[in-house]
Structures are given as structure tokens and as C-alpha cells.
Amino acid sequence: MRYEEVSLRAIDFRDERYRISRGAGLEHLMRSIRQEGLVSPPVVCRSGRRYVLVTGWKRALACRALGFRKLPVLITEETNELHLLRLAFSENGATREFSLLEKADLLDKLNRLGMSVNRLVREYLPPLGLPATAVHLRMMLSLAGAHRSVRDFVSEKSPSPAVVKALLGFSAGDRRLLLPLLRPLGQNKQRQVLEDLRDVCRRDGIPVRRLFRRQGFQSIFRSSRLSMLQKAEAARQGLKRMRFPALNAREEEFRSALRQLKWPGGITAQPSPYFEEDHVTVSFRMGSREEFRAALDKLRDIAGRDELDALFRGKG
Amino acid sequence: MIERIFVDRKAASEPLTRRILKNSPDIPIEFVTRRRPIDDRMAAAEDPIGEGKKILWLTRQKGGFVKPCPCTPKYIGCHYFIINSVLNCPLDCSYCILQLYLGPSPVTVFVNLEEMRRGWDAFIRRRSGRFFRVGTGELGDSLALDPLTRTAAEFISYFRTRPNAFFELKTKTVHIQGVLEAEPAENIVISWSLNSVPVARREEKGAPSVFERLEAAREVVKRGFPVGFHFDPLVLHPGWEEAYGRIIERLLRMIPADRIRWISLGSLRFSPALKGMIEERFPASRLPLGEMVPGRDGKLRYFKPLRLELYRGIVTALRRNGGEGIPLYFCMEDGEAWQKILKKNPGRKDDVERALSPRVKGSGSNLRLY
Numbered sequence: 001m002r003y004e005e006v007s008l009r010a011i012d013f014r015d016e017r018y019r020i021s022r023g024a025g026l027e028h029l030m031r032s033i034r035q036e037g038l039v040s041p042p043v044v045c046r047s048g049r050r051y052v053l054v055t056g057w058k059r060a061l062a063c064r065a066l067g068f069r070k071l072p073v074l075i076t077e078e079t080n081e082l083h084l085l086r087l088a089f090s091e092n093g094a095t096r097e098f099s100l101l102e103k104a105d106l107l108d109k110l111n112r113l114g115m116s117v118n119r120l121v122r123e124y125l126p127p128l129g130l131p132a133t134a135v136h137l138r139m140m141l142s143l144a145g146a147h148r149s150v151r152d153f154v155s156e157k158s159p160s161p162a163v164v165k166a167l168l169g170f171s172a173g174d175r176r177l178l179l180p181l182l183r184p185l186g187q188n189k190q191r192q193v194l195e196d197l198r199d200v201c202r203r204d205g206i207p208v209r210r211l212f213r214r215q216g217f218q219s220i221f222r223s224s225r226l227s228m229l230q231k232a233e234a235a236r237q238g239l240k241r242m243r244f245p246a247l248n249a250r251e252e253e254f255r256s257a258l259r260q261l262k263w264p265g266g267i268t269a270q271p272s273p274y275f276e277e278d279h280v281t282v283s284f285r286m287g288s289r290e291e292f293r294a295a296l297d298k299l300r301d302i303a304g305r306d307e308l309d310a311l312f313r314g315k316g
Numbered sequence: 317m318i319e320r321i322f323v324d325r326k327a328a329s330e331p332l333t334r335r336i337l338k339n340s341p342d343i344p345i346e347f348v349t350r351r352r353p354i355d356d357r358m359a360a361a362e363d364p365i366g367e368g369k370k371i372l373w374l375t376r377q378k379g380g381f382v383k384p385c386p387c388t389p390k391y392i393g394c395h396y397f398i399i400n401s402v403l404n405c406p407l408d409c410s411y412c413i414l415q416l417y418l419g420p421s422p423v424t425v426f427v428n429l430e431e432m433r434r435g436w437d438a439f440i441r442r443r444s445g446r447f448f449r450v451g452t453g454e455l456g457d458s459l460a461l462d463p464l465t466r467t468a469a470e471f472i473s474y475f476r477t478r479p480n481a482f483f484e485l486k487t488k489t490v491h492i493q494g495v496l497e498a499e500p501a502e503n504i505v506i507s508w509s510l511n512s513v514p515v516a517r518r519e520e521k522g523a524p525s526v527f528e529r530l531e532a533a534r535e536v537v538k539r540g541f542p543v544g545f546h547f548d549p550l551v552l553h554p555g556w557e558e559a560y561g562r563i564i565e566r567l568l569r570m571i572p573a574d575r576i577r578w579i580s581l582g583s584l585r586f587s588p589a590l591k592g593m594i595e596e597r598f599p600a601s602r603l604p605l606g607e608m609v610p611g612r613d614g615k616l617r618y619f620k621p622l623r624l625e626l627y628r629g630i631v632t633a634l635r636r637n638g639g640e641g642i643p644l645y646f647c648m649e650d651g652e653a654w655q656k657i658l659k660k661n662p663g664r665k666d667d668v669e670r671a672l673s674p675r676v677k678g679s680g681s682n683l684r685l686y
């Protein structure tokens with residue numbers, strides 16, 4: 001490779017063949033270049049009379065933003081696109097973690113340059129921290145080719161691969177319906193919404209669109225009282241009830257039994273997780289003998305009532 | 317089914333290796349010194365687990381010839397021991413735990429039978445005077461490879477003279493030729509996993525129909541062997557009660573109840589990781605769509621009232637069709653299920669063991685063990 005200073009105008013910034021970095025925010029880098037200069041020059045290759053950036057995209061963009069006219073570069077004579085992309089991959093990978101979207105774009109580029117599925121799975125997925133399976137490769141390629149709205153969501157919210165995988169399992173049209181619902185939720189809830197929705201639609205044989213046209217969902221989506229977060233939360237709860245109808249019915253039965261018993265505040269009654277075990281845990285706090293006695297009196301009163309049995313019902 | 321055989325050079329001279337190769341004249345064979353080519357082949361496949369099921373790997377086992385069955389902690393197991401003569405299975409059931417437990421793995425046959433037999437001798441000496449159940453069908457299907465290995469008859473003749481062992485060959489196949497050629501004994505149980513017709517058809521790729529399995533069981537009973545059945549995994553699906561009822565009715569019409577040594581019941585269960593695997597490898601499977609919630613061991617099971625309803629339906633069908641005297645046990649269930657459905661709570665593994673052996677130990681049994 002040959003060191004040279006080339007005019008920034010000679011660099012074709014529209015050619016993103018080897019671009020891996022997507023992150024915004026050049027300020028930090030610009031400050032460092034202003035203070036220390038450009039310590040490590042980007043690598044470029046020739047393309048006709050101009051140059052294409054192979055590595056150092058952010059550095060070049062920062063220099064341009066700082067108003068540099070010339071850019072110190074290393075010019076490689078390599079012309080094989082696959083080799084150049086691998087160079088970009090190893091240089092970037094040595095210094096930082098790739099985002100999911102960057103990984104997807106890299107795999108997509110390698111794939112387009114003719115690298116076989118086998119090689120991608122075996123040689124690229126493990127160093128990218130992804131399971132070495134064809135299914136994961138397919139998911140990443142699908143992410144690379146996804147609609148801009150999906151890519152923006154992934155870039156902004158950094159969802160887990162599991163969320164991305166579940167989202168990509170829906171049709172492009174369904175994804176557009178889902179994105180506003182997912183945005184306000186945390187990762188676990190995003191995943192839960194997607195999985196419950198997928199399972200309900202498959203189980204009942206109805207498309208997402210039709211499910212969302214149902215009265216319950218429409219009144220959530222159309223509500224002017226609810227914030228986006230509240231709508232997302234209400235839709236999540238609704239989906240969970242549809243996905244687990246028997247569990248939901250039992251939970252409702254339990255709550256109704258507590259209401260009928262006029263269960264005293266300050267004393268909690270908790271079934272075992274998912275009603276898997278045959279018991280209810282009752283707990284309360286006390287700060288004195290009197291408080292203790294008062295709680296016991298209330299419980300003794302409840303113990304004499306027939307409605308108590310409903311707390312233990314539903315166990316078959 | 318098996319498409320290629322790899323032979324570990326160190327195992328090439330074992331008599332069992334030679335027998336398997338003789339019995340598979342049309343399958344390409346490679347002799348190798350390491351497993352690497354097999355792993356490469358699996359890694360290169362779109363479905364590495366499915367690829368492993370097409371490869372037969374003949375090698376030697378280094379130790380651990382008999383192991384306790386890895387029952388789920390926190391649920392009541394059944395004190396079972398497993399012989400790992402085979403690892404993995406050429407069938408491809410969507411719910412199979414081996415996908416997760418073994419990962420991409422060839423179907424492996426351990427061919428150093430002589431050494432394995434010495435290991436079994438030592439194990440049996442340690443348990444002398446104590447009844448135990450032992451089988452080969454936990455990390456694979458006991459008979460799926462028998463047309464190639466012809467080991468079933470050898471196992472039977474070994475265990476028929478060990479009266480404190482109940483030896484079980486557990487299968488979904490109809491490869492019973494080797495069994496029929498062996499001398500029957502009362503402590504040798506050939507057992508079949510059964511399911512409803514729609515579940516077997518949709519979820520048990522490569523397995524014969526449930527009716528064919530029952531036909532095979534009838535043959536084996538005719539030959540003089542006791543049999544066992546495993547309704548596992550029981551699956552809730554539209555019409556499940558009639559579907560299982562039909563199988564149970566047919567089963568008890570074809571097989572005399574007093575020749576059925578046990579029937580086990582286990583509802584569908586899987587870890588979240590296995591659920592993901594089923595969704596990936598079997599996208600048409602409906603198993604992950606059930607109303608399943610995490611249990612105490614972290615595995616997903618049907619919500620308990622649904623599970624109990626399922627068990628109750630099966631037990632009722634068994635009783636209705638004349639199976640009330642058949643010992644039943646649950647696979648990986650808690651005391652509540654035992655108590656509510658079977659009206660007994662074994663509490664500990666040893667109790668399950670005793671419950672399954674009343675006709676063997678100290679109960680005025682007329683059972684002869686050989």
C-alpha cells in the first residue's frame with residue numbers, strides 16, 4: 001500500500017461498497033482530529049479516476065466536516081472486491097463491536113460478492129457473535145434487505161436478535177403495523193408481543209390485519225385518551241389473554257375470589273407461579289403485636305367464609 | 317435414513333463393526349481417524365441436526381456404560397438406568413430432546429460390545445439384590461438400527477439371566493426381527509411409544525404409523541415377551557380425547573392387559589431452547605402453539621388444569637377399556653398429578669421403582685423372571 005495525500009473531492013462518497021460503519025456522531029472524532037491530526041489514514045482503492053473508501057469511513061467524513069481539502073490515505077492496488085471487503089471487515093472488527101445492522105449489511109455484501117452460504121455460516125457468523133446456522137444467516141440477510149422503517153427501528157432501539165428475528169417473521173405489511181406498537185416497549189415486552197401475536201395468528205388461522213380489526217384492538221388503537229405506551233401495553237395484555245386463555249381465566253377467577261372476600265389491603269395473597277403448585281402464599285408486614293393480632297383477626301374472619309374455597313379452585 | 321457410514325479406524329476390527337458393514341451393502345463407507353469430516357459435513361448442511369441423522373458413526377465407547385436416567389429435578393422420576401449403546405436416532409420427531417441434548421451429532425453406535433458387557437457386569441454386581449429398570453432407548457431408539465446392528469437379541473440374552481434387572485427396549489419402529497429370534501423372558505420388556513394418529517403423523521417424521529407399532533407389539537407378545545407402552549408426549553389438540561381413546565381401545569383389544577408390564581404417561585414438555593429449535597426445524601409443527609407455561613424446573617408444560625384434564629382423559633380411557641390393572645406411572649410429574657389422577661403419591665424415586673415391580677418382589681407374585 002502506498003501513502004499519499006489525495007484531494008477529498010477525488011473520493012467518491014456515494015460508493016459505499018465497502019462501508020461497514022453506520023453510526024452517527026462524528027463530534028468526538030472531529031475533536032480528536034482537530035487536536036491530534038489524523039493518526040491513522042483510511043485505506044482507499046482506485047475506481048477509474050476516483051477513489052473508493054475501503055476503511056476509515058468515519059475518519060474521512062470527519063475530515064470532510066472539518067473542511068479538509070486533502071486526505072492522507074493508503075492506496076491499495078488490490079482490485080478483488082471480496083478481498084477488499086474482508087480487509088474492511090478485519091480492520092473494523094479489530095477495533096470495535098459491530099451493531100446488528102452493520103453485521104447484516106456486511107453479510108449481505110459478502111453474499112452478493114458470491115461468498116457461499118457455507119463459508120458465511122462457518123467463517124463469518126461465529127466471529128460476529130452469531131450462532132453458526134443457516135437460519136441465522138437468512139435472518140441477517142433478510143434484515144439487510146428490510147424496509148427502511150425496520151432498519152431505522154433496529155438502528156434506534158437496538159433490539160435483541162430474538163426480537164429482530166421474530167419481527168422479520170411477519171410480512172412487510174404486518175411489520176409496518178407492528179413497529180409503532182413495539183417502539184415504546186422494552187426488549188422483553190417487544191419479544192412477548194411478537195411471539196404471542198405470531199402464535200395466536202397461527203393457532204387460530206387468522207392474519208394479523210384481521211386480528212387487529214377486532215373490536216378490542218380497534219378501541220385501543222383509536223383511543224385518544226391513551227398514550228402510545230399505554231396503547232402498546234394494552235395491546236400486549238390483550239394478546240397475552242388470547243394466547244393463554246385458560247391461565248387468564250384462572251387468574252381472573254382468583255382475582256374475583258379476592259374481591260368477593262373483600263380481601264384486606266396490606267395482606268397479599270399470591271398463587272404459586274402459573275398455579276403450578278397447589279398453594280397460595282399469604283404475606284403481610286407488622287410492626288407490633290397489635291398489628292399482628294389485627295391481621296390474624298382479619299384472616300380468621302376470611303377463613304370462616306365459604307368463598308375462600310374459590311382461591312383453591314381450578315386445580316382439577 | 318442412514319446415507320453414509322463413517323468408521324473410526326480404531327473400531328474397524330470389532331465384530332459388531334463388521335456385522336453392521338455386512339448388513340449395509342448399499343451405504344457408502346469411509347474409514348477415518350477422527351470425527352472431523354463428520355463435523356464438517358454437518359456444519360456445511362442447511363440443517364446440521366437433520367444431516368447428523370443421515371450419518372452412522374461406528375466408534376468405541378470409553379466408559380460410563382450404565383448411567384442413571386437424567387430425570388428432571390423437582391419432579392418425580394422413576395429410577396431408571398440407561399445403557400448408551402447408541403447415541404442419536406435416524407427418526408426425526410419434532411419434540412425430540414436429543415436435538416438439544418446432543419446438538420448436531422451423527423447417529424453413533426458403540427461397537428466395543430465385549431467391553432460394554434464387562435461394564436454392565438460391574439454395575440449389576442453393585443446393585444445385587446436390588447431391583448432396577450434399565451434400557452437403551454433414552455438417547456436413541458432401541459430398535460431403529462437393529463436391521464443393521466442385530467444387537468437386540470444379544471442384549472436380550474444377556475439380561476434374561478439377570479433377574480434383578482427389568483430390561484427395556486423402547487422403540488417407535490417395527491424392527492422386531494431380532495427380538496422375535498430371541499428367547500423371551502419375563503424381565504425383558506419391549507415397549508412402544510404411542511400417540512394419537514394426528515400427532516404421530518405430523519410430529520414423528522420417519523416413524524411407522526401407530527397401528528403398525530401395535531401390530532409389532534402383538535407379534536412380540538405372541539412370541540412370549542411382556543410389553544410396555546409410553547404415551548409420551550401427550551398432546552392437547554382438537555379432538556384429542558377421541559383420538560387417544562381410539563388408540564387405547566385398539567391397544568387393549570390387541571394386547572392382553574396382563575402382558576402389559578407398564579404404561580407411562582407424560583404430557584408434552586420442552587425447555588424454551590427446544591421450543592425455539594422446534595420452531596426453526598419444524599415450522600409446520602403445532603406443538604409450540606399449546607398453552608404452555610414454565611414449570612418449577614424451567615421447562616414449559618401445559619397449564620396445570622389442562623394437563624390434569626389430559627391425564628384424566630387418558631386414564632379414564634384406559635380403565636374403560638379394561639386396563640385398570642396395568643401399572644401406570646408419570647414421567648416427570650409432581651406429587652399433585654400422581655395424587656389427583658392415580659390416587660397415590662410415590663414421593664420418592666424408590667417408591668416409583670417399587671410401584672412398577674410389585675409382581676417381582678415379595679408380593680406373592682407368580683412372575684417368573686426367566
Ligand code: SF4
Pocket residue numbers: 404405406407408409411412413414455456457488
Ligand atoms: S424416536 Fe425417540 S429418539 Fe428418535 S427422534 Fe423420535 S423421540 Fe427422538
